[in-house]
Amino acid sequence: MIHDYDKNNNSVLENDEVKKIEDEAFSNLKNYNYFCNLTIGKCPFEVKQVRFFTASLLRRTRVVYSFFVPVQKKIRREEKILFAIYDRTYFCSISINKDGGLAVKGIHPANYCIKVRDNTEKSYYDGSIIPEEILLKKW
Secondary structure, rough: OOHHHEEEEOOOOHHHHHHHHHHHHHHHHHHHHHEEEEOOOOOOOOOOOOOEEEEEEOOOEEEEEEEEEEOOOOOOOOOOOOEEOOOOOOOOOOOOOOOOOOOOOOOOOOHEEEEEEOOOHHEOOOOOOOOOEEEEEEE
């Protein structure tokens, strides 16, 4: 993918290269809920849109997508939020950046506990793949 989109081989994705990635390799993920698995309380939440997409290169070996998932829903204090991002077909390998992979906007972060954990209940391929998820709950 890097060779397809970093056309000037400078190991930096320029604005036009990012736009091309968004158009050709990212926008279709809408058909797959952007690989996002979001549960608020006990209810699955369908991710219908994302905003502020960007892409960058990590150590010249990985393409990193960053985007914002808007949630226009009032969340009650007792509800926990589970967010996982993975591709059940394993065509794409996805991992969560534990050092800043989640930013919570519109709330006071000090009121929330954020934890990255493995979710063995959502494992697939006979348990050989265990998705990581982010647990977010109010104190």
